[in-house]
Each structure stands twice: as C-alpha cells, then as structure tokens.
Amino acid sequence: MSFAWTSISQTSTTNLVTNGTMEVDANWASSGTPTVNARSSAKAIEGTYSRLFTVDVQYEGIRSDVFTTSTGSRYLFSFWVYPDDATSIRILLRNGAASDTPITWEFLDLTQDAWNFRTILYAETAGGANAIVYFQSAAGVNSGSYYIDDVRVTVVDSPEADASIVPNGTMEADSNWTSVGTPTSNVRSTTQVYSGTYSRYFAVDAADEGIQSDTFTTVTNRVYKVSLYTQPSVATTAYFRIRNGANTGWSVNLYVRSIYTSVWNIVEFIFVENAGGSGAYIQLLSSPGLTTGGWYYDQIRIIQDDKAKFRIDHMNEAKTNVDHLTTQLGISAYSWTVLPVAANTNVTSAQVNQLMTAISYVDTNNTCATHNSTYNSGALTGDDNAIHTGKDATIYSSHDTGIHTGKDATIYSSHDTGIHTGKDATIYSGQDSGIHTGKDSTVHTSQNSYYLNDHNTAINSGQYSTVYNPANSYNLATNWGSADNGKLVYCGSN
16 A cells, blocks of 8 residues: 545544654553653654654554544554664554454555555444554564554545446455465355345455455556455454456555454454556455455445545645755755656655755755845845845845945945945945944944944844845854745855
C-alpha cells in the first residue's frame, strides 16, 4: 500500500489520539521493554518531532494514552512509520471497554529507511474510555528502530453502496474463486453466512494455501477501499494479498491477528494502486506458518474511491511557490522529477517526499542571515550597492551614488554633496530630514559601516519600511524591536 490523503466521509476530523503529532514528549508509554522510547527530531513527517522506539525482542514498542470510542461506530486509524531496520510492523487496537484481546495487524510490505503511510478502517465492538493503539516490532523481528508520526483515529461514516470490482464477492455464485496451492476444501457454503444465502469456505493442510478471485481492473494511483467479512473455524488470524493490475507485484500484503473464531469479523483498509491494469486479484490464504484450519469469507468488496482524489492543486501550488522562491532568492532552480501532479490522479509518497526535499533545499540555500529587503519595493540590493529606498520610492541608487530616500522623499542627494548623505560624508542629514537619520544622530552609515543606527528616526523599523542594508553591514539595530516592525523578509547577495 502506498500513501494517499483521502476523504473517507469523515463525520469528525477530531483526532482521538492524544499527542498523535509527537510534538510533546509525553503520552506514549513503553509496550514491553524497548531499549529506546523517546521523542526524536532526527526524522519527522510533520512538525519537528516523531516518536522513536528501538527493540531487542519481538513484540516490543510503544502505546498511546487511552481514548474513548463508541460501540458500533467506525473509525479510520492512520499513521506514518519509518523502519530503520525492518520491512514490517505490528499494530494492536484495544477496544474502548478493554474487554477483549486487541485486534492485531501486521503490515509486511513496508519500505525500509523511508516513511510509509498506512490506514485501517475498523468497527468498534465494545466502546468505552480505555481504547489504546500499540506499535510493536512484528513476529520474529528481534532488533531495529522505528519512527512513528502523525497518528490519527477519527470517526467515519458507514460504507457507501458503491459497485465492487471483485467478481462474485458476494459468494452467491459457485464460481470465480480458484484454489491457491492444494487446500483440502474450496466450496460455496451455507453453513456460515454473513449476508445472502452463501459464503465461501476453504480449509488447508499447509501454509499459504487458500483461494483466489478472478482478475479485475485497477487504475494506477487511484484509492481503493477494501472491506470483507471472515469467520475462522479454528485460527484467530487471517492473511490476504492483492495483486496489482499490472501483475508485477503486490499492492497489499496484510496479516491480521487476534480476530474471533466462530463469529464474523469485518476487516477494512485503504490502499493506493501502485501499477494499474486488468490483472489484479485478491488472495485469501492460511496465515504464514499455519498448516491447519478453515475460513469462511463473505461480502468481499473493493471499491474505487472517486471522492478521494487528491487536492493536486495544493501540491502544484506549493511547487510553484518553491520555484518562485528560488528565483527571488537568486539560487539555482530545484530539479523536479515527479512533480507536478497530473490531473485526475492521487499524490504519491514520492511526490510528497520530493516537495519536502525541495522546501529543505530552499531553506538550506537561503544563506542570508539578516533579512534586509523590504515590502512593496521594486529593487533588491546587490553586492556593494548602497540602495536605500522608502515605500514605493521610484529612485534607486547604484554603487557610490549615495542616494538615500525616505517614504515619499522629495530630496535626493548624490555623492559628496554634503547635503543629506554621500559615501564617506561626515555629515549625513540635517535637522528634520526624513531620509535616513534624524536630528542629533550620533552614528551614521556609509558603505562598509558596522551599524545602521540613528536617533529618533524610523529607519530600521516601521510598518512597510523599505530600508535595504548595504553590503557588509553587520547590524540593523535601531528600533528593530519596536511595535511597528516592518514586514521585510528577503535579501540580496549579502
């Protein structure tokens, strides 16, 4: 499964998980005895921090504080995980009543050393104020570190009655489901039925045996919602995989633990198709390592979620802003490889990661330490220019002209005039001059001076002030902390 921001008909955008952003160093206790459980700034998908845990045995990790759920409500659980040393993670969801063994999911298809986004849709069986989510190392994983970020649990509406693309997912016809391996049974059944007259039953005597649907068609980068009902006769696990439409790999490889025997369990999740085509199919299998048992399946639905089209306008606007910043700051243009996003597609994790990298590139290469340019001015200073303009001033100086203007100033000086300003002049302003220094100024500026400082003037601050710092000036000090600070953000070469 790959990343998608979706609109799953949420009835509430309130996140039930306390500090799911990981920005506060609290609310995430250890599950088991991990060697590390700490807030970390080493990696973050959003904000400044993520949560890091390191394990030395399987099934160790972290858990959330408790939160409240309601019986019968459906919840969308989503999170980001960055595994340093593994390609799997174990997720546990405890119901609000804390009355049963938590339902367990193991995602087996993570990309190591990268951020992975995953979602789970689930229906609460017993609500209450004691729900908890757990993140742990998966079965057999006895070492490694994981970063967790942006953990969310939100309430969602009931599933829509959209058309499923799975052939005979209702199991009413005795067709469309072939054997994988050599299961001891693969039959349409009336013994256990969730809806309608029939379900599909298979039994195994070896691992990774089961049944497979006929093929169906998927579209690259589209969001799909999967829901199915299963009832194991003996085991408390379920395992299923979804082949991508191009038949080049698995879009989903998911193992669910701690489900109930002899009752119907609903399993729901979301994925983004990584390679569409007409060769997609779903496999329902015995759990890894399990060589005995039987499973009933019914009402298997895979729905293309057209309402989940990504807001590509936001992503492409962000790309345009990055390009604008590189131009304005005079740094080399960023080299895009996967952006912009094409119309009628969903944004991929690679595109999100590239946008984040581009923003970091701009930040890193914007080496200007002091913000010296101004609001609403038509000129930015270059190296060794002594340009000083006021708001909307129309005259700009070049090197050695010594022109200094204030807001709406009508008097402009030239080099060595001695009237108001000039390079190396010893007297810079007269009484009541509104240019750059005020009466009784004790420190005056020129090229290579160390301070732009004045007495009773608004040179260095003031709403919409357009004072530019000359090259090699070390400090804009005067009035900079005042209530009328200017709105200036970008600067020139130095």
